[in-house]
Amino acid sequence: MPGNGIEIYRTCREQAGLTQEQAAEGLNCSVRQMARYEAGEVPVPDDIAYQMVVLYDSQLLAVQHLRLVSQVAAEILPPVTVLDLPRAAIRIINLVRKFAERHRERELLDIAEDGVISPEERPLFDQIMAELQELVRAIMELGLSEDISAEQRPRKKARRVAGIKKERPKAGTSGRSVQGLASENNRKIMITRFTRKCKAHTTVGEGVTLR
Numbered sequence: 001m002p003g004n005g006i007e008i009y010r011t012c013r014e015q016a017g018l019t020q021e022q023a024a025e026g027l028n029c030s031v032r033q034m035a036r037y038e039a040g041e042v043p044v045p046d047d048i049a050y051q052m053v054v055l056y057d058s059q060l061l062a063v064q065h066l067r068l069v070s071q072v073a074a075e076i077l078p079p080v081t082v083l084d085l086p087r088a089a090i091r092i093i094n095l096v097r098k099f100a101e102r103h104r105e106r107e108l109l110d111i112a113e114d115g116v117i118s119p120e121e122r123p124l125f126d127q128i129m130a131e132l133q134e135l136v137r138a139i140m141e142l143g144l145s146e147d148i149s150a151e152q153r154p155r156k157k158a159r160r161v162a163g164i165k166k167e168r169p170k171a172g173t174s175g176r177s178v179q180g181l182a183s184e185n186n187r188k189i190m191i192t193r194f195t196r197k198c199k200a201h202t203t204v205g206e207g208v209t210l211r
């Protein structure tokens with residue numbers, strides 16, 4: 001199913017510098033199952049997706065997985081463009097500056113003063129909300145600014161998923177060890193590192209674009 005976002009699992013694995021065999025070993029599943037996940041033949045369970053987020057060190061994967069598997073999450077999490085840190089920072093500062101220059105905070109106070117949004121106030125209120133939602137999107141993009149394409153950054157060393165037993169590979173799984181996997185000291189790498197940053201409600205959009 002090309003173009004529907006399912007390629008995020010393969011893209012993030014490749015950005016982490018892992019082969020399918022290495023990723024399968026780190027996730028304690030077969031190579032065949034990894035291939036089925038990446039091809040979109042079967043949905044990726046939440047627990048496996050979480051392990052991928054930790055193993056690949058990719059918060060973008062966390063966001064896109066939730067948008068793929070949950071309509072509720074797709075309503076809350078906006079589509080994001082992965083920018084490098086300077087562009088992400090400039091974008092968010094420009095949005096904040098424009099919001100302040102338009103005195104949106106004063107207009108919002110005037111609307112909220114009587115606790116009712118009148119029909120006359122509705123267009124302005126919707127415009128303010130759209131600007132705030134774009135600001136939320138920019139905040140998310142800043143949080144994801146390290147998830148840039150493999151061509152723009154060095155290959156990251158793979159890390160072992162904390163709490164995952166190292167067992168003998170199942171049938172079809174390579175017996176080769178994953179090089180450079182970190183110890184269980186990496187257990188503190190949590191998906192919540194990102195989700196704590198962005199809890200605001202925003203509108204649904206289309207997909208995630210990698211730049």
